[in-house]
Amino acid sequence: MTAGFDQDSFKSIGKPIPRKEDERLLRGQGQFSDDFNLDGQVYAVMVRSFYPHAYIRDIDVSAASEMPGVLLVLTGIDCKEEGIGPISHNPVPSTRSDLKLTAPDGGKIFEGPHELLSVDKVRYVGEPIAMVIAETRMQATDAAEAVFVDYEPIPWVADSQDATSKDAPSVWDNVPDNICVDTTFGDEKTTDAAFDKADHIVRMQFNIGRVTGVPLEPRAALADFNPASGRYTLYAGSNGAVRHKHQIAATLGENPENLRILCFDVGGNFGTKNRVYSEFVLTLWAAKKLCRAVKYTATRAESFLSDYQGRDLKTSVELALSEDGQFLGYRASNLSNVGAWIVSLSPLGKGIALVTGGYAIPTATAQARAVFTNTVPTQAYRSSGRPEVCHSLERLIDTAAYEYGFDPIELRRKNLIRSSAMPYTNPLGITYDSGDYKKSMDIALELIDWSNFSDREMKACSRGKLLGRGFANYVESSIGAPGERTDITVRPEGIVEIVIGTQPTGQGQETSFAQVAADFMGIDVDLVKIIIGDTDVVKSGGGSHSGRSMRQAGTVIYLGCQDLVDKARRIAAIILEVDSEEVEMLNGSFIVPRLAKTIGWFEIAKASRSLDLPDDLANGLTVTRENEMDVAVFPNGCAACEVEVDPDTGVVTVERYVAVDDVGRVINPLIVDGQTHGSIATGLGQALFEQCVIDSDSGQPITGSLMDYTLPRAHDLPMFSTAFNEVFSPTNPLGIKSGGEGPTTSALAVVINAIVNALRVYGVQDIEMPATPFRVWTAIREAQKLNRENS
Template structure:
């Protein structure tokens, strides 16, 4: 943010602008951008020589903030007699709003298009994205940033193909999944998947969701006049690549170490995970580690987004810890009057091999003030490709269009889970946002005048506790081969797998009774009731 505001817009130079941010809560893409008000506030403060605050109200935010996911797509697939995908063609019309924002064009193209390969070994794929200017606010990055759009299109399409050719949802996927023996696998759209066991993840998800017992549960619902459906969606996400990140470590006089990072936590728990990595690498208590973020005068440059903090900055933290240990060995050897070749490092201390003589890391740092301070910059060598399977089971009241999600299961591959509790929190939040997109959230403009109609939370339906399900979460991990921690990004995954699994379940519930093969998001009670009433009793083809 600082280079854009200070250098490009105000032309005062970055050293003259200090940016400080605290843990201000969820970012979800929108907080990456330099909104027009930011440089205006700085300019006004300099002109008036006083503090200037800008606090938008909710209606202003609805009228001006960027929003996400406004596509119309046409999908075509060539399939052979065995159900194997032969060739795919996708045409997408991506609404960009009335003017372009920072990443507007990037999101439906480079960010999302390559994910239209899914987890499948389709040999030929053609994607054509057409940007369309509209009378709305701009569209840009929102949790997943192009990947949820691609996953939704592919997984709805794959379910549709399965129904058309007489295959079950798991059967069509198993036929077309990239096999473990094919990995590393270069897709038709140019990405290389370095790890993964996609069918096993799906099968484990099905087992966790008791897929085999669904028929009995459906029959029980039918006795009560309800229509029950089950839907799955597998997904892959391209993330944790991009620009470098730096971790800077400084030893303090009070026996602690401070790690400065350019990433900014906004609810994810970065400070906990980074401290965990430093603790594990250095063999010291987490209580001795301080994490500093959000102050441009003292932290390195960084970018928070794209599920990249742990894969990139975590690897940088690992790197600086290794440099500290390497620098500390000759210093410890000097203090212990030994050869550096005889020094080993374990549990926070440098030790002479084969003896009980040692000196702690913090004692070495204190005796050699500033000598162990260092930094490490990690440049991602490749993206990571987290993947998984979401399974949604729900029940519909055909007389009212209301539905209830009864079971929601996620089986994910994140390479390695450094902090399973934080990871699970990310998935729960992402699923909540994905379910909201599938069932309730919609920005509405008057067709005749272009007037925004959903300008407050009285009209824009955020997901509530009564529609967000309990999530049964588990992992079947395959270590990532492209970063030293073996991790894959996780922050956006829940929002990617949720929308198609929910809509697949809805279509599964209503198809036999109505013949309907697709419904558009958001599937509200009113819209679903209208579809059911218009098609009730029609024979499923």
Template structure:
């Protein structure tokens, strides 16, 4: 079954509208929540008057931060600093330059101060959603507005408003990665040096399903339940139990179907904590479903990194050193440092660079908190180095493909330890580049450019290589049970938000056990039976769960062999195609027949064991490095600044593809998000007031289907031995090189027009301004 392009087993239910999302769920007697949100980016809360709201029709309670603290609850403590990429016993950032690392508590309702537009200040519980919303508008808040700061570099300037007492100068931490002294010494004597500043724009997480949450409390048992879409229930249970000061065993988290994750649904949200606390307080289930306007000012957002980069090269285009200053905009709360950690590890990409250095600075601003967003740091790192290489090629007058070839890590150098401590075990970097160039007909481009010029269009082509560093949560667990009714029950700590786990996990298990796909039942997303696991993010699910499936299946067969010898009265049996067969082939027993026998009589070695089962549990790292190359061809209409993507080639080494159809779908989806960030998804915030200027889909350019060009996708496989299935990961392949290759193509189309770095996103207005300085026609 492994390697077969099987249509997803879960799709029929979903396309028929039989999905069950959080907002589809209603509990008996439930009340409804609405939040009053701050209109200010930064202000002290002088007073809150809730009297009018409390007496409004249908209102059960009006709650503030004072009530939350009075009930003994605590600020949310986000696991912002993830485990290290190599040593999971250590946090990623642990050797900070200034000796401190700030991780502030995140109150579900603002206490004393609001720090971004849209931060929740008060919560109304009422009999209906409309009554809750109407009453929330009656809450009166006396604000003392403060100056706001929304860009990372502005937040570091002298005199910038201070967000948190524990973060001097609005810095959560600074950490030096790599040998800066060595890198700068080499840069100083390099034949050629280039320096540029790259603003990686902020993006909104445009999930199809708006966020929703239901809180329940069982007074008799003293336990609570959260029902809400997420990317991992175990992490949410830990955070929720801590915030409500309850034992984790008394907290249950349930995740039904999820309409999109992409990273920002990994960490817990203020509203998820608030509805459970409110349910405990009012004694009824409490439900909240956000609208799109709320999402634009409260859903965690992505990217927003400022990178000042220098590259030193020899005259023949060899990269000698790179040195970066990387500023990550955390927003108002320290939700995640992941993007800076991931990006800093792969700044040298697939190139053999003697010295690399990056100073990471995590900055607090008056904006919505940021979190990992698909790729989480890798697309940012690829964007910078691939743009620098194109600039270097132009200035040194070296062909863009040739300058890459001269610097690629050669196969004979593998395993290769990059300057930041990651060891690449496999990857045909030159082969990927060559295949992408050939598939895209790179050498026939100039003829196509001339044809475009004849039509009054500017045509460009770009190339980019990439590598990823899948890390993510370091713990995963599965439980396998063979049931007498002909079902194999699989419980996994990771969970799907569209990745096709029910199909791909079943393919792996069917290949190991020889049972039909239809017999395998995957259960995830409920801490009532999921005891451990890291959830889905960072290309981790198949890498870890696939490994555990192979191991647990082997355990299951070993246990089954003992039972089969007894059941078949044999001295030896072999396992094939889901059956245990005697040496002479005369007698056989299926896994399900053995399960029935064990359920009745127990195992021969221990009659108290009445279940044929196995457990797989892992803590640590299973490194793998997906890699590839992309080529993009596009055209600009000089009269409007409109950019049309004409052709896109992607060559991806995801390791062994369990299901090529699923992998291709992941590449398509990632590319669509990369196109959006590159060309249209502009999240604008007024730099003086902090007010959001693109707070709806009327103002925010999510790419439509017409923006996605014809895709030419090829999968290669350079084996990794880091896991038994040879999996590297395919969930982020499409997005990782996307902005880099699109901007390289844009710069090529605009050659001779500007040498300045093109702002991101390159909307028609941005491109038109480049082509028509000062508004000249």
């Protein structure tokens, strides 16, 4: 399906054009959710649970209601009485490229209703119980503290493995054992046979901890209601205004056309803003009740308590090998902690589909389980589910290499899927579209100077430090919402307007989308204006998630431009009084070579306003194009890094880091490279610093601020060396896969591989993330103690 475009013919695509949006943002002219204010607005503050699990015996709002400035206090009982809620997240992946997850009995999965405000029971610390609206934010805050909630605390469970034990408290009566998903994929008989004949078997267990996105902009909502028109308006950051419009309208019980959502600049997402929150619906409902605008902005502390979180997977894995190192079979059992109710099963499903990564493993089985716990619900977080399975597989390969005497690089190279085998179907039935994994490995090894590592290792040793190196291959999957629409209009004033339904959250889409249109219309990038985020203008679109935006939006823009060119040729023919077959487009102009006549886009747009055109041309240079691509693409690549470990303090310093990525056709290498840097930083953060921690005695989160939840700083990161290995995807006309997530997928594994490599001198076999100085120091001391006992 990929068009045979000549890369050299492009003037914009493939060029490192600086982001058009940067000047506006650097001048402080961004339009983020909290920047908007309306006359007469009032303020909302949430009352949240103090307990991880408790019955609510009573909620008394009388004192709060009588406090100065208080206008309204909403509770879960109010929601029930007026039929508002619950929120339906449609959490089960359902595209034809997704594995089909089921309940343990093979039936429908119980999701757990997401009530806007809890009525009779709370299931995690931070769950919303009431909303207080007052004239000022301070008055609302004071009144929220006066809301009396009579709790009856009951036993709770936060750890996913503990939640499966027989004596664990049930989060939901409907699921007494807490296990809401249990599905096994693959051929068990064939896999068992592969393990029976194996010469080597290596087994490991991993706990990939819970993290949170910490976007720079906390979530915010400004809601208004017009009683004359019966229409709601909501300003709120998200990954797609159209998607949220329909979900919020359904929760309110309203016609979607009665709701307008405005979402312009979004100050970071990483998955935390992909789904609807209670506050979005409640502020709209309150605005209708009060006939005044209602504003809510989360504090940073609230974000740590209530933003949807990520990862939290426990996995047991086994790899069977022949005597010469050929991979024969693989087993994985993954246990996902979905929290108090299911917001998304995408991490579990997408991860389990790729447990064998980029290796030609003939057979595999994979068990996917999910459990409820008394924690914040989890959601897709950057690279949704793939870093967990990549970490498990790549750690297992390193361990196999060291245990059985293989070179870890050659063991990987021996078992990689060959480019000649593409498209390749893995043992779970997932078909990879394209890739040259060996070439990416070769590029990475050269960039990091792998062969001369021993010289650097000796220098580190002379300074009393340990130097370790790691490597990891990865395969990503990208599909997301399959449909996209664009409306393209050429304005006589010299601007091409493109309305599109994706939603940038920092990816530079105003620039990269414009590059696609500019090349296929033969005009300058600066003449293209991208319009997003207003659901009264943007009628359809899947938003930005799952690496879909450039592929889906780029494709529909390309197709729309083709339609527009055809339409312009026909109108130009009428203007120039020739047959349309004689009109050619060249460098943004329409020419008739025989007559040496030329007319440009904007001249046609202006002239078409006064022409008596046929019905199918009557609206001039405006086209609407829809497209659906319900097929996945598989970005891939690898990473290599070197870390220095101080054995006296346990401090880990990343000295070198290389990432090579196949994202298909690169539309803007400057933007994709920036996304690569951020993606690496996300992975390094989890590998070395980040983890959401819950106190084992009280169930209280103890990483509730940036004082406790450690994010990577600039000085924690080395200068990254990156490269692209562009293998165009055959699944779409532009050959795009996706960028910005793959480097996160490999980062966890490559960093931990490097740390363990450095610590093997002590006999350390593994280390749990995050590899903090204390954990590294403890691992060294425990290994030294064990060595002394065994000597």
